[in-house]
Every structure is written in C-alpha cells, then in structure tokens.
Amino acid sequence: MSVTTPKGFTAAGVTAGIKASGRPDLALVVNNGPDAHAAAVFTSNAFKAAPVLWSRDAAADGRLAAVVLNSGGANACTGRAGLADARQMAEWTAEAIGADVTDVAVCSTGLIGVRLPMDRVLAGIELATQDLSDEGGPAAAEAIMTTDTVPKTAEYHSPHHWAIGGMAKGAGMLAPALATMLVVITTDAVVAADDLASALTTATSFTFDRTDSDGCMSTNDTVMLLASGASGEAADPEEFTEALTGVCHSLAMQLLADSEGSSHDIEVTVAGAASEADALAVARAIARSNLFKCAVFGNDPNWGRVLAAAGTVAAEFDPDHVDVSFNGIGVFVDGQLGADRAEVDLTGRDVVVDVNLHAGEATATIWTNDLTYDYVKENAEYST
Amino acid sequence: MSVTTPKGFTAAGVTAGIKASGRPDLALVVNNGPDAHAAAVFTSNAFKAAPVLWSRDAAADGRLAAVVLNSGGANACTGRAGLADARQMAEWTAEAIGADVTDVAVCSTGLIGVRLPMDRVLAGIELATQDLSDEGGPAAAEAIMTTDTVPKTAEYHSPHHWAIGGMAKGAGMLAPALATMLVVITTDAVVAADDLASALTTATSFTFDRTDSDGCMSTNDTVMLLASGASGEAADPEEFTEALTGVCHSLAMQLLADSEGSSHDIEVTVAGAASEADALAVARAIARSNLFKCAVFGNDPNWGRVLAAAGTVAAEFDPDHVDVSFNGIGVFVDGQLGADRAEVDLTGRDVVVDVNLHAGEATATIWTNDLTYDYVKENAEYST
Numbered sequence: 004m005s006v007t008t009p010k011g012f013t014a015a016g017v018t019a020g021i022k023a024s025g026r027p028d029l030a031l032v033v034n035n036g037p038d039a040h041a042a043a044v045f046t047s048n049a050f051k052a053a054p055v056l057w058s059r060d061a062a063a064d065g066r067l068a069a070v071v072l073n074s075g076g077a078n079a080c081t082g083r084a085g086l087a088d089a090r091q092m093a094e095w096t097a098e099a100i101g102a103d104v105t106d107v108a109v110c111s112t113g114l115i116g117v118r119l120p121m122d123r124v125l126a127g128i129e130l131a132t133q134d135l136s137d138e139g140g141p142a143a144a145e146a147i148m149t150t151d152t153v154p155k156t157a158e159y160h161s162p163h164h165w166a167i168g169g170m171a172k173g174a175g176m177l178a179p180a181l182a183t184m185l186v187v188i189t190t191d192a193v194v195a196a197d198d199l200a201s202a203l204t205t206a207t208s209f210t211f212d213r214t215d216s217d218g219c220m221s222t223n224d225t226v227m228l229l230a231s232g233a234s235g236e237a238a239d240p241e242e243f244t245e246a247l248t249g250v251c252h253s254l255a256m257q258l259l260a261d262s263e264g265s266s267h268d269i270e271v272t273v274a275g276a277a278s279e280a281d282a283l284a285v286a287r288a289i290a291r292s293n294l295f296k297c298a299v300f301g302n303d304p305n306w307g308r309v310l311a312a313a314g315t316v317a318a319e320f321d322p323d324h325v326d327v328s329f330n331g332i333g334v335f336v337d338g339q340l341g342a343d344r345a346e347v348d349l350t351g352r353d354v355v356v357d358v359n360l361h362a363g364e365a366t367a368t369i370w371t372n373d374l375t376y377d378y379v380k381e382n383a384e385y386s387t
Numbered sequence: 388m389s390v391t392t393p394k395g396f397t398a399a400g401v402t403a404g405i406k407a408s409g410r411p412d413l414a415l416v417v418n419n420g421p422d423a424h425a426a427a428v429f430t431s432n433a434f435k436a437a438p439v440l441w442s443r444d445a446a447a448d449g450r451l452a453a454v455v456l457n458s459g460g461a462n463a464c465t466g467r468a469g470l471a472d473a474r475q476m477a478e479w480t481a482e483a484i485g486a487d488v489t490d491v492a493v494c495s496t497g498l499i500g501v502r503l504p505m506d507r508v509l510a511g512i513e514l515a516t517q518d519l520s521d522e523g524g525p526a527a528a529e530a531i532m533t534t535d536t537v538p539k540t541a542e543y544h545s546p547h548h549w550a551i552g553g554m555a556k557g558a559g560m561l562a563p564a565l566a567t568m569l570v571v572i573t574t575d576a577v578v579a580a581d582d583l584a585s586a587l588t589t590a591t592s593f594t595f596d597r598t599d600s601d602g603c604m605s606t607n608d609t610v611m612l613l614a615s616g617a618s619g620e621a622a623d624p625e626e627f628t629e630a631l632t633g634v635c636h637s638l639a640m641q642l643l644a645d646s647e648g649s650s651h652d653i654e655v656t657v658a659g660a661a662s663e664a665d666a667l668a669v670a671r672a673i674a675r676s677n678l679f680k681c682a683v684f685g686n687d688p689n690w691g692r693v694l695a696a697a698g699t700v701a702a703e704f705d706p707d708h709v710d711v712s713f714n715g716i717g718v719f720v721d722g723q724l725g726a727d728r729a730e731v732d733l734t735g736r737d738v739v740v741d742v743n744l745h746a747g748e749a750t751a752t753i754w755t756n757d758l759t760y761d762y763v764k765e766n767a768e769y770s771t
Contacts, residue, residue: 297766322433
C-alpha cells in the first residue's frame, strides 16, 4: 500500500505523457490531515535541481500538504526557466487540491538539462487529482520509476495503532544519470515537525547515506516525510525513529538489489575502529574501490584490494593487526594470510565483507554493488 | 638510454626466473659517484609493502649507492618474513657491488601476499652485477615491466652539461593489483641531498600525484632520485626542478597512455577556482566519477556528469556561473546550455575537459583514463 498505508493520505499515479515510453510518469501524494507536518532531506550536491531548490524552501517551515512527483525529466541544470517550471508545478497542484502553493513539494527525475513538457505536466496533475484515493499508493510508486525494474515500497504497523508507509525509486546513481533517488514516507502518527526532522535525519544517516552504489551523487536526491496525525496516536519518539529507520533500510536495500548492471549486493562492515568516523571512512573507501568492486564481480575474495583501499584513509589502526573476512571466512587474520581463499563462495548475490581494525570499539556498515560489464555498458551507451 | 643517460651510472636488466613467463624480471641501478646523493617519495598507503618500509629507512639519510628492483612479486602483506626478504635483497646487492647495506634501496612489483623465490632473486642479483654497464638503462627499464606493453623512459640534456634520465613502470592501479608505479630517475648534476628532496617533492606533486588513473593507490608506489655528481656541474636549482618536472611529466603521460583497458587519456583542468586546493578537489572528483568515465568511453561529452561530480566537493563557487567544455567546445556556458554537443568529437584517444568555476584565479589539472569493458574484464578475471 506504500504511502497510503497510514490513514489520512490519498495518492495517485498516472500517465501524463512526459515519458516517451507511455509508462506512468506523474504521481501525487496528498496529506488530508488533520496535521500537515513534514520534514525532508535533500542532496548535498552543489548543483541542486530546480525542484530541490523549490522543495527545500517549501518544507523549511515543517509543513507540507502534498508532494507532486514526475519521472521522465529531472528539471536539473535548466536555469531560471526550470525554477519557474518547478514553481508552476506546485501552483497547479495547490490549485487542484486546494492548498497553499508553499505547502506543495515537487520532485523530478529523468534527463538532466532538458525542460519539462509543461502542458503534459498540467494534464497529468489534473488527471492525478481526479484519481486520488486511499488505495493509490502502489500506483504512485509505479509512476516514479525510471530504470527501476520493480516498484519499491515498505510499511510498518505499530502495536500502538499508527503506521508508516513509504515508496522509493532509483539507486544512488548506479544506473545512468536519470537514476536519482526519490523517497516519500508517510505516517499517521501524531508527531511534531521538529521530531519528524530529527527522526528523519537519524534514519537516513544510517540507511540511505550509507548506501553508496557507485559513489556518485545525484542533483535531485530527495527524502520526504509527511505526518497526518490521522491515527490520533502520539508515537513514542524512540519507537518512531526505530520504525522509520527500518522502513528506510528496507527501501535502501530494495534500491541496491535493483541497481542496474550489478550482479552482487555488497555489505562492507568495519569493526574495531577508534571512532565511528574512522569506521565509516574505511568502509566507504573499500566500497568505492573499483579494483575491489571488479574483483567481487569476478567472484574473487581479493583481500589485497580491500587492504589497499583501507590503507588510503587517514584512520587510526596498525596495518600489522587487521583482519579481513569474506562471507564469514577469515582470509586475512592479524596481518597474515588466513583461511584458503578457495573456501570462499561468492557466486551468490549477497557478499559480506568484514574488516576488523583492532583499534577500538566503533563499527559502521556501507552497502554497495559490484562493478560489472553491464554497468559500463549502460553508462557508456546511455547519453543524457 | 633511461637511467644510464647521465654519467656515473651503470645498470642491468636480467631474467632471474621470478616471473613464470620467463621475461626479464630483475633490474639493478648503481650510482658510481663521486656523489651518492638521493631522495625518494613513497606511497602514502597505510599498508606499505616490505620493500617500501626498507627503502624509506635506507633513503632517509639522503644517500643511496644502488637500487635493486624486481617484477613478478610485490612482497606486500607478507609480514615479518617479507621484511627480512627485502633486507636480504639489499644485503646481497650491497655485497655484490661493495656498498653499505643501508645504501641500497629495494623495489618490488607483482602479486600481493606471496613470498619472493629468494634463491632466484639471489641468482638474479649476481647475474645483474655481472651485466652492469653504462648502456644498461634500457634493459633495466624492460625488466621492471609487469602488465606494461612498452618500457617507459625519459631524459633531459641541460645546455650546462648535466643530464637527467628516468625509467618507470605501471599505471597507478589501473591495471590489476600488480600495477604498482615504480620510477627511478638519475642525474649527474651536482645537487645536495636536501635540494634533490625538495625538487622531487615539487616535481611529483605536479605530475605523478595528479595522475589518477582509477583512484586506487598501490602498496608499493615508489619514486627514487639518485645524483652522481659525475658531470662536475652544479645545477641551477630552478632549471633542475623544471627539468625534473618535465621528465616526471613525460613518464606519467607514458604510464597513462599504456593503462590497460583504457581507450581515452583524459585531461581535466579546473580553472577560476578560489584556491589551488579547490581546483584540485573538483578536478579529482570529476576524474574519479565512474559515470563521467563511462561517458567518455562512450564518446559522450556528458557535461551533466561533470557538474554532478563537481558538485560533490565543498569548493567555493556559484553553480549558476560554471562553464564546461570538451576538446575546446563550450557545451555548458555560464550555467546554461552552450554549443550543441554534436559538435564535440571524442573518438580520438585524447580528451580535454575544461571547467571554469569563475570563483578566483587558481588552476589545477588531473590526468585520468576512461572506464571501459576491458578495465572491468582485466580486473575481474585477474586474481591476485
């Protein structure tokens, strides 16, 4: 049920004709209240697309009544005209549902540097408004897909009679430049806007921020969280943050599993670090090493490339006492050769790499994909 | 003539049988004086191979009488036994040429995590000592090759009757993990050890340090500079640093051109930066973007991927006033679409990307390669 799992939300997904393929390409998510609380996080890329600039301002006061999303065009690097287009989308949506324009967020995904066909966008917004229903979540999740092969949704049902629902598209930038990550999450719990913001910051920092498919960062990445309060139940802050983190984790893993061109999902966990920052930096360096990612594609438990990547980071550890294991087999132990690498089977999709620095108690995990022929093919042949 | 271009040096390259292929695999470069001045720079990777640890100590006093180098085995991640092997190589070489063991540097390149066949190394050192000649430079350059398809050498002849000669192998880590970069440079100018060190730091910082084939850093990278003083001519420090930078630049470009699996050499220049650090950070982010590198492989002047990579860096600039050009064609100008990308021809091997941030006067260049099927193939199928 995606974003319409919690009470107080209606949604729709329609074909506006923005995509040449004729697949659904416009989604609308409306918060019918009683609350209109919201929080959002956006790409940290200096080149922020027009809808990101618009939505950042719209969400700044912690209030949103609706989000309108389109696939088929990113409205990025489109200058002032693109900014006007993003605002126009918000205005049309605000008129259609009877909200203030500054309470409507806009998300776009698709080609960079191309203006949106605004006549079709307008027709799509009108169509979506007519189609709004409390069962529209799945259709909305489908309409935001670009190179995704399946829609991604997740939900959580609290024993305290409130719920969370979410939808996502994209895969970092593993797929071509059109693969912006867009996420909309809804809840009917009663949560103040400030508490939504802190829960979202925590949840994304442990999930989407650590999903690093190819180290590239989109101009449009957006995660929105809307709270209707329609359950009438105030959520326990700890339960809410944990549940939200769980929903984000589920969506992040679905994004990774659907990364175009990948043949392995890789979990890199660095333990025994002197600080969490050290653990994260080492895990990220490994997850971004092309040599390591190619080795995993070749089903090779190449601890030498893990070490070479780890060694590029200014983290505190003694290189003579590091352990590396692949799928639980310790191939490098205490700075020396360990188990025979032939014992490691990497033919499955899931690969777990554990590194212990033996320098402290901190741990962090980064999720990534392997580097394959298909990755190069799709990103070389695709021209934005 | 490579390292034997300057007077006062003899060299040899022989087949010791370390490589299964039966190709030359051991090189010796001897400084016959009168000076034995030296400087060296090494990988900053925390996992330093045994020969790097040995040679760092040996070169610390600014004196070296010889360098012994082998291909066919990196002697990296080999623990205490590997350190003993590196010292043993220095001892055998010192005995053979009549030098102090602490004046002999050692370089190794090849497989990680495997001990060297020391009996063959000893036989190779004896053979190389017999073969030493003032015409041995080219043979030495050949003996250090691993996946290189051609030996790399460069030279400079000063009008003031001194010279510089150099040899190199490897390509960052573009090729599989055996592709450590090893460089030995010689000069017969009279230069004090401290002046050698500062010239080498300057020269490498503008050349090898800015050649970033795939963002991966080897455990064995080494650049050595030996001065014999045999010309009897004191070099002007400015001319010497400039000439040394030129020799390093030539060797770096040869490494890039021979990077396995690459189809384009890419020069990324960022101008108009607020500081050199900003220019470098932006250029490096672009050069390391897999999406950008795949686009170049596909002959696509994808300015969107250039911007998306540039935007990930915390550099000072206004995203609305950035220019991007490919091979001199301004495809993105002052934050807007520029010339038609169809005007850009990327079918040649050389690609020049210019970015102007319009935020200051600083400029920096990074050289890299594209990301190709062959890169993935070689690094996935090759198992260290």
